Amino acid sequence: MPTTIESEIDALHRMTTGELAERYEELHGQPVRTRHRAYLIRKIAWRIQANAEGDLTERARRRAAELADDADVRVMAPKTLICPPQPTGSVTVNRTLPNGEHNDPRIPSPGFAIVRQYKGRDIRVVVLADNEGFEFDGDRYRTLSAIAKKVTGSHINGFRFFRLGSKR
Numbered sequence: 001m002p003t004t005i006e007s008e009i010d011a012l013h014r015m016t017t018g019e020l021a022e023r024y025e026e027l028h029g030q031p032v033r034t035r036h037r038a039y040l041i042r043k044i045a046w047r048i049q050a051n052a053e054g055d056l057t058e059r060a061r062r063r064a065a066e067l068a069d070d071a072d073v074r075v076m077a078p079k080t081l082i083c084p085p086q087p088t089g090s091v092t093v094n095r096t097l098p099n100g101e102h103n104d105p106r107i108p109s110p111g112f113a114i115v116r117q118y119k120g121r122d123i124r125v126v127v128l129a130d131n132e133g134f135e136f137d138g139d140r141y142r143t144l145s146a147i148a149k150k151v152t153g154s155h156i157n158g159f160r161f162f163r164l165g166s167k168r
Contacts, residue, residue: 106164
C-alpha cells in the first residue's frame with residue numbers, strides 16, 4: 001500500500017464518530033445508518049483502498065452476481081416441514097368459550113385426562129369444565145404449573161411439564 005493510503009487510514013483512527021460518518025457519506029455517496037466506530041473505519045478504509053488501487057474485477061462482479069442469484073436456495077428444510085405450526089390462542093386458562101371449553105388450544109376439552117409418567121409415577125390430571133381448572137389427586141388447581149410444582153417440588157411451566165404443544 002502506498003504511504004498516502006496508509007496515512008489516510010491512520011488519520012481515520014484519530015477522527016470522531018461524527019467525522020467518520022461524514023467521511024463515509026463523502027466516499028460512499030449515501031449517509032451511514034450506524035455509529036459503530038470500528039465498522040465505519042473498516043468500510044472507509046476499504047473504500048479508500050478500492051478507489052486508489054481499483055475495485056473488483058469484472059469477473060469477480062459476475063461471480064458475485066451468480067452467487068447472489070442462488071441465495072434463495074435453502075440449506076435446511078422449512079421449519080413447518082420439521083414441526084408443523086401449532087394453532088394459536090390465549091395463554092390465559094381462566095377464559096372459557098360459550099360451550100364451556102377453554103379457548104387455549106393447548107388445553108384439552110373438559111373431562112379429558114392428561115397423563116404423564118414422571119419418575120416412575122403416573123401423573124393423571126383431569127381438565128374441569130366451566131373454568132374450574134384442573135383436578136389432581138383429589139385436589140383442584142387453577143393452573144397446570146401449580147400441579148407441576150406440586151409434583152416436582154420446583155417451579156416449571158405446566159404446558160412444558162405435561163408436554164402440551166406450544167402456543168405458537
